[in-house]
Amino acid sequence: MVLKIFFPQCCNMADSGLLVGRWIPGQDSAVVLAVIHYPFIPGQVKRYLSQLQSESQVELAVLGSWSMPKEGQEGMESFLRDLSTIFPRGRWLQLSREIGQRGFACQVVRAPPADGEGDGGDGDGNGGEGEVIFVHYEQRKVMLSQLHPPEGAGGGGGGGAELLQLRLVFRTVAQSQPLFFIDKYDDGPLKLTHWQSQGREASIIVELAKQASVPLCLLLTWLLSLWTWLCSIRLLNLSPVRFVSSKLSTCVQVSYRTEHLQTVSSPKKASEHKSFMRKANIFVSFLLDVALGLLLISWLYRENRIGRLADTLVPLADRVAKELQELLEWLMGAPAGLKMNRALDQVLGRFFLYHIHLWISYIHLMSPFIEGILWYVGLCACLGLTFALSVLSDIVALLTFHIYCFYVYGARLYCLKIYGLSSLWRLFRGKKWNVLRQRVDSCSYDLDQLFIGTLLFTILLFLLPTTALYYLVFTLLHLVVVVLQGLIHLSVDFINSFPLFAMALRLFQPYRLAEGVKFRVLSEEPGKPLHLMMEINPLRYSSVLQWYRTPTYSCYPKDSWAALCKKLFVGELLYPWRHKGTKID
Structure with a gap:
């Protein structure tokens, strides 16, 4: 049996603490999302995880412990191992890394018996679980990426299982955004390491645009409703008028752009990726259209x-x-x-x-x-x-x-x-x-x-x-x-x-539109787990045109x-x- 552990690169040098993540249901794999640093109170960790589960709709849990040797923390590894009795799971991952080495060791410990006797492990490097493979990934890219099914991918067989596993990993990271709001510099009872550990990303221009878009959308919605009311006048709905307007390209383009502007100015939030991309493509296409029209007027x-x-x-x-x-x-x-x-x-x-x-x-x-x-x-x-x-x-x-x-x-x-x-x-x-x-x-x-x-x-x-x-x-x-x-x-x-917006994403941020992944060997040493690097394969330009046109x-x-x-x-x-x-x- 092969146990896959998806580990974020940003946590490779994190301080000792607890591994927070999710066991993939139906798959023998786990996704590590963050590391909670010592000192912490187990009760606070449990309350924090229960709060995150209600916000992110992801079943987050403590997967195990992470040990990074430091001066003055010689007994930290045994202390973290004992925490498996406080956070009972089917398996407890004990990861440790030595400074100067590229890979790190892993020990999988079974959940302790009901009477608390024994630690459930057999003492070997993998805890009797078989081979362990670490798959390192860039957390930010995976969170922002949208995985598309490759062309000709079948639904059955091993390829379908691997594709399902990748989809679950991408979805887990994407839905865990509330976990990334707290970093190790925040004043709070818990200190975490994840992809935003050096401070949350923010843009003043983006925030101002979000604030200004609300009144603009309301004004545009009112203007479109007024235009729709004018078009619904009985005189304009007579058969000769409708026949002539249906043959004129200008009238067809007006109705088409009106429908597009109604889609863009809709107050309904585009929660799904495809609806968001459709709105973004329409908005960028409209801006480009108007810019080219103004250039034509100036000429x-x-x-x-x-x-x-x-x-x-x-x-x-x-x-x-x-x-x-x-x-x-x-x-x-x-x-x-x-x-x-x-x-x-x-x-x-x-x-x-x-x-x-x-x-x-x-x-x-x-x-x-x-x-x-x-x-x-x-x-x-x-x-x-x-x-x-x-x-x-x-x-x-x-x-x-x-x-x-x-x-x-x-x-x-x-x-x-x-x-x-x-x-x-x-x-x-x-x-x-x-x-x-x-x-x-x-x-x-x-x-x-x-x-x-x-x-x-x-x-x-x-x-x-x-x-x-x-x-x-x-x-x-x-x-x-x-x-x-x-x-x-x-x-x-x-x-x-x-789809100009989708093409710009593919050109400047190719990881945002993914067709699949490829793996590169990072470390392969005898007697130690295999370390792989997961890299995102960007979607081809022809596929981008097919998906988002x-x-x-x-x-x-x-x-x-x-x-x-x-x-x-x-x-x-x-x-x-x-x-x-x-x-x-």
Whole structure:
């Protein structure tokens, strides 16, 4: 049987006293948390431990004694050994260290009999308990660390038992924080040695931030409740308003940030590690977003960049419209030497040219107001860079709305012909589509039906190349706009979901996010216990991103690439604003 004793490095040179810690339930191991120095009164120690158990919810107990030889304390070891009768446990650890030696000896003494005769030990170095292994650990790192299960870790076998033991050790140290509030310099009946023995860590800035966060959270909660009340007005909940707001990226980002601010300003304390990390990641992401937005504002409103941008926007829209007009005139001729249906080609070309004429007239009508609109729209960047990018996405969608209309017209016409040809092709094979059972069934047609079907099939087939060419051209233009909007949405999604706080912890304090531990041999001498050093393996950056990425809406297509190609082939519409989980009726 191997007895594991997890021993803190800060107690290696502690004065003689009692070992305070916990026996791991179901595991043949013990965790040492602190050393209570002599002199002490056993009754005070018991009252102190019972008080700590109610505060930390950890079953703390006296595990044994610790001896560090000093002048004038020659009989200290025998005195501490006799204390096993006052603090009865199943086993009593007697640890001693000699100055100048790296390791220290251990004797495990069984609890004395009821009549108090004998000490229960057999006098050997390990007290008849078998091999003893000391696992040294850095108490502060283990207390602040969060152990994550490694990838591919199974629940059974020896690996699962070792992982459970490590989790219990980490949890015991983390839940024993009230034990670390008293150090050996405090005026009190008990003097302890633990990781804060040289004085408790404190930060004036952190304490002031904690005090100031309470009124700020109350003010933010009141403002959010007022905003929620304004959004719940009946006029804003009408179907047309809700439909338009659900398609605008700015409105979606506002609702998303409102939900995040409600999470951050919630008075409920984040007791769990994951909820705390979520709040911290959202808060840091919001601060970074606002900082980038303020930098953008400082750049936009210097050297009259807003005016120059407005002067560039109208000629750019005219240039795009002119290029589209030239493209349509090219399609109305003989594009690439293809022989098109003249009548249909002229009808489609003139129809789209009329839309371009309307669009140019609209742009020139709005040109005197564009600079003022951009000036006020640029102020939204003070809410964050994501708001500015969302507004940019909506501006791109509005400026290219005529391209989207061309794509919808071409796709609907192409889809109608594709489905008409497929339905007529089933007619020639004596089949029909059963709408009720959603399958193809056999059917018999008379001569008139076959004649009409053949006539319609011939007409649709000869008109298909002209329609397909227009559909192909406008689909490619629409995909260019979708890719541009997709890049903007990806940038917004990256800022919203990137766990910046967790990544900073992984970079500057890698022990805070642990994936496991590794052991290094400190001392291995024959006849003496083995001493190991437990070091924390930090979580990989990819795992940090996977664990702490903030859930957010996504602009990625819901369908696979095969389904996307199928939609393009049959002419189904691609919605650039369609997010995961949304349904289009």
